[in-house]
Amino acid sequence: MTSTTSVDPASLQLPSDVQDLLFREARTANTFSDEPVSDEQVKAIYDLVKWAPTSMNTQPLRALVIRSGEGKDRLLPHMAEGNRAKTGAAPVTVVLAADPDFHENLPKTFPHKPDAKDLFGDAGARHEFARLNSLLQVGYFIIGVRAAGLAAGPMTGFDAAGVDEEFFAGNGWKSLVVINVGKPGENPWFDRLPRLDYDEVVETV
Template sequence: MSLAIDASAQDLLFREARTANAFTEEPVTEEQVKAIYDLVKYAPTAMNSQPLRVLLVRSAEARERLVNQMSEGNKAKTLSAPLVAVLAYDVDFHEELPKVFPHFPGAKDGFADEAVRHKVGSFNATLQVGYFILGVRAAGLSAGPMAGFDAEGIEKEFFGDGRHKVLAVVNIGKPGPDAWFARNPRLDYAEVVNEI
């Protein structure tokens, strides 16, 4: 093997990990979520920008408000997951750059243009969504990431400031009975990788 992590870690993060569509009632604790964040915060983003913002939806009232913004096929599983995370990027992420990129005090000045901030924020937070899913898996939990929702509706319902743009909604918990769809095939190395 050419990988530094052992086979069980590889299975946990990739080979055996699946998108869960049903969950047990076992709660996801604040300590688990903190451990996930404390792991994935070290993954790379451009200029250490870290534009991802995570909204944990726990209360029944907030869950109902979220479910109203989900596509029909995602409503029941979102309602039943022990925890749901709304993952968005902060359009004003650059305001934090002096704190997270201290070696370049003028870094935030390079993001005066809001269109540039949207491009950088969206791309880097999307990377962070992937890291977050791997962090959930590393905690021994299953993630059910979804894109089937009304993003503008969620933004108005939960953020209201116009400064957060929703990228994904992720159901989190221990997989329940019949949690998995059949695994679909993956492209082979030769179908994806070229060398010049």
């Protein structure tokens, strides 16, 4: 459904051009140029988005940055057919995953609760907690990519179990989203799809 609600950008504190960069004009890229993405850019993205909130500052998101041909060769067989070509062409692909053992880091990130494991119940509860908070961080990461002046191409069309076996057998991470990162290439955008209006989504009591 096409949005018809007009809102004054001045209602928000961010300048309107920044609002456009992060949201209104930001698009999911489906092709990428050969312009490289540096390690410094990836670090800058993380150093920005790490400040966004997670429950009890747990920070369960983990990231695997794939830029080598060998890494892409290992990843591509696990991608859905429609996602393979653009993933192979992207200068950097990041696998974002949840760490079910996030509690091992909590004495550092939440120091007044050193016996952190007991806060989250059994392994199943910890896994669900890690997944929920990691998905929050996935959204932050996409916004961080845009803030760096790059385009993000997030995908859930892949064999998560295969990716986990290929890359995470030694650490137990659970892959959630694969994101291509780079400068847009030729004809990078699909048609802009409609968004729901405020009064279709929001209720006030």
